[in-house]
Amino acid sequence: MNEVVESHLEVEFAVDPYTSDVDLGPEDALVLPMTTARINWVDQLASETGAVKAGFSGLAVDDAFRFRGDYDVTFPLSDHCDFTELRELVGAVDPDRVYTQHGSAAVFARTLTREGYEATALRENQTSLGDF
Structure with a gap:
């Protein structure tokens, strides 16, 4: 997906796949599908690194989205047309x-x-x- 966007716009996504041997630093972001938000290793990783768990969805207009996904912060951002x-x-x-x-x-x-x-x-x- 990144390659398609990069080929049409003047942007570059300097990204690497995440594996267990990758050390995340203070300026890094780990982007995962919403369905992984409540998986134990994500909670453990966030706890170990002091990371903030952020959720992005059109559903974030409702505060319940934050609590259902166990996010620290949420942003209303839809990935499809209305x-x-x-x-x-x-x-x-x-x-x-x-x-x-x-x-x-x-x-x-x-x-x-x-x-x-x-x-x-x-x-x-x-x-x-x-x-x-």
Whole structure:
């Protein structure tokens, strides 16, 4: 992922994979998926190094996110489009057909249909596009 971003923007991510023989220093950051926040070795590492456990998610707008993930600090940062941004994306791409899934898939498909797109919400447990 870093290589793709670096190739399109004027940025460079000087990163190394983390292994148990890596010594983390005061200026270092260890970036992990959210699902690892409550794993024992992460807690132990944070305790041993005096590190702060930070969580980044759109869910961080709710204080409960901090406590569920056992974070010291959280930042609301979403890694996906919201409803309006998805509509703008469809408008920019101008596809022949749109299939929606996850979240408010039916509402989004109806909205796109009203805007002139051929849009269909995928059904739960649907295994192919021909299952309509």
